[in-house]
Amino acid sequence: MKIFSAKQMQKADHATMQNQQLTSLELMERAATQVFNIIHNKLNGAAVPIHIFCGIGNNGGDGLVVSRLLITHGYHVKTYIVNFSENRSKNFLANYDRLKETTNEWPIQLKSEEDFPEIEPQSIVIDAIFGIGLNRPLVPWVAQSIKRLNTLRCFTLSIDIPSGLYTNKVPEDAEAVIFADITVTFQLPKLIFFLPQTGNYTRDVQVIDIGLDRNFIVNESGVGELIGPYEAVSLYKNRAKFSHKGTYGHCLLIGGSYGKIGSVVLATKAALRTGAGLASTYVPECGYSILQTALPEAMVITDDNEDLIEEITFDYEPTAIGIGMGIGTHEKTIKAFESFLNTNTHPLVIDADGLNILAKNPKLLKKLAPETILTPHPKELERLIREWDDDFEKIEKVKSFSKENNCIVIIKGANSMVIYNDQLFVNNNGNPGMATAGSGDVLSGIITGLLSQGYTPLHAAIFGVYLHGSAGDLVAQKNGFEALIASDIIDHIGNAFLELFKNSKNVDKNQ
Ligand SMILES: NC(=O)C1=CN([C@@H]2O[C@H](COP(=O)(O)OP(=O)(O)OC[C@H]3O[C@@H](n4cnc5c(N)ncnc54)[C@H](OP(=O)(O)O)[C@@H]3O)[C@@H](O)[C@H]2O)[C@@H](O)CC1
Ligand SMILES: [K+]
Known part of the structure; x- marks a missing residue:
């Protein structure tokens, strides 16, 4: 609307x-x-x-x-x-x-x-x-x-x-x-x-x-568009009967450091639950057993470093990449991140410490693949674009930032907003229970999973935010706000897809 x-x-x-x-x-x-x-x-x-x-x-x-x-x-x-x-x-x-x-x-x-x-x-x-x-x-x-x-x-x-x-x-x-x-x-x-x-x-x-x-x-x-069930269902891509796992892409999630491997487990699981055909996860050595145990559906590539990522190398062409969750800001990791950006041409989502590294090294913004998706929460956003006077100025600053760097920005919050150039999309599902550890990792995983299936970056960002909020609402209806944890959101991604079609009668007459 x-x-x-x-x-x-x-x-x-x-x-x-x-x-x-x-x-x-x-x-x-x-x-x-x-x-x-x-x-x-x-x-x-x-x-x-x-x-x-x-x-x-x-x-x-x-x-x-x-x-x-x-x-x-x-x-x-x-x-x-x-x-x-x-x-x-x-x-x-x-x-x-x-x-x-x-x-x-x-x-x-x-x-x-x-x-x-x-x-x-x-x-x-x-x-x-x-x-x-x-x-x-x-x-x-x-x-x-x-x-x-x-x-x-x-x-x-x-x-x-x-x-x-x-x-x-x-x-x-x-x-x-x-x-x-x-x-x-x-x-x-x-x-x-x-x-x-x-x-x-x-x-x-x-x-x-x-x-x-x-x-x-x-x-x-x-001046913007509110994303409701009607808009979301119109973005959905059907899965064909004669398709196979290769049809839905092989995404790569890069992240984790000692004590923070859970973040990248959540993101990878969310990408698979969103429909990615295959998912690999790039983690430090210490993440190997954790991933293989927590998520048998994923393949794992490990860095030579035991505790953190110091070199990002893989020998296949991922259809989409999500990077940054739990990755930390160690100097070696920053170097690895920089050389990754130098060569990467794949559709990309950057989250969490990936954003903090960008904020500390703004010259890296010039190296982003076109239409890279950034998913900052307000504090991370402030590090990227500096302070704003009010919400209206914030939107204008993000529009300029998006134009300068040809990137899509998702401002996470109670009503997450997706901004690309001068376009603004507002998502108003979701609930305060989703303000919980790992919720952002799940969002990045969902969006990477959509990119992997060939959704355009803008559609993946808008649809991903909607699915994430909808899954969170389905959890809250059963468990309330307080008990909601990030894994529950992943468990309800399937129902969020089903919900799309329950609501599809909800047609916006202004379209
Ligand atoms: N299509 C639609 O959306 C439809 C809209 N409709 C309705 O019309 C509403 C908009 O009406 P509105 O334009 O007459 O303005 P409204 O808000 O009633 O303010 C009145 C006037 O006060 C003035 N003024 C401003 N600030 C002031 C201040 N601080 N202290 C003192 N005065 C101040 C200013 O006049 P000014 O003095 O600047 O000439 C302003 O014009 C809309 O919200 C909806 O309810 C429906 O009826 C039909 C379909
Ligand atoms: K009023």
Whole structure:
């Protein structure tokens, strides 16, 4: 599903009005009616007090429509106008009048902090103060009112986005943003829902189809793409009946050092579970028995050094290579890594200490095979690209880094992101249980396994991150978060593949 900027949402809005011969007031009615339907379906007529806070723009207009519809369906509603500007939108004013016609009373005006109303704790709050039109800092009394709303701890539904959030930068005051239990957002997800600094303002997001112009959406390239079951299944490559293990490649996992052989065992096992036809593992001598015992399906090549890798030599042409897990940063290993990069032309994934070596020796970046996949967690990323001011700058820096080095970067985290040149893909499956030792080694193994089967590097990165998160979610459904360990993720890769086809009916109408 595409992710649009605020400007692109406005353009989609205009294309829709033009092509469907709708007025903006009719589009607002359509969008807000869907929000009402969601609330009505959940509440089913319950006599719970509902407090709706509206701004003076179109987000406020949406709030007024929801208010009118709730009132005509017998709900107990109080409507407030957070009067932060005299510059009221046309559709706000039209719905303001319609609400008065329906209820015979004007909504309650809030003009300062003192006007903030009494609200019973069991109430529901609907937040329609600001939508995607916020473009400057909040005036102090509005910021204070938002903070007061947060202290109430009422169940809160935000319309389109939690008020106080910009769509393209982090808020000046992190507390002056609505903390929503759910955000009902129009047509397409917004990038802020997925970033570490802005994603915590809403517990849940529901994207509703308000019928915006399909052609416009298909033809406009968004600021990013959210990878869901539909996108993932479209990347899947079928296995042919008359195929053999050679069809699916012979990958090589290079890593491990004394005490860290487990990392490369996990990666190799994950590559095989993802469908690589054959897998070899390159380890120091001390890893030989461990690998042969832990993973009889793998072949093992050993370095002459007992405890660490000091020379990377192998006598076959791997279809894909994953390197770095548990490899350490010993000088001898750095040398071996450098001469490996000098000659390697195979599709490559670099993880863990491989990334740390690159960060310490940036000249090695020039030696990467085209479209090499780097899989840093935030700390490793910081070593590679240095500090960033906020999540938006981080994305821009990674895009430049990707362009400069012709590489694909996976920023690992709660919503892992895949960046290649100017393209951004957001993955939002996975769970906090996956923040556990070896989880990253498994991801590298999955991606190497996909590369080995002929997936393009970009597809392997996107699909790999999705499968990894999906397998982790399947474990968490059975065992919860705490007990989840990396081997469990490997054990559920098979189910993650099966799950793809259970979900394939889940078609994205915006495609
Ligand atoms: N296609 C769609 O997506 C659809 C969208 N719809 C809805 O429209 C919403 C966007 O509406 P919107 O453009 O009127 O902006 P909104 O967020 O209501 O803000 C109001 C105005 O406040 C102003 N302002 C900004 N910052 C300020 C500040 N700090 N302090 C004071 N004032 C400030 C600024 O105006 P300015 O003063 O800059 O002229 C801004 O315009 C969207 O989120 C969705 O709910 C649906 O109805 C239909 C389909
Ligand atoms: K809002």
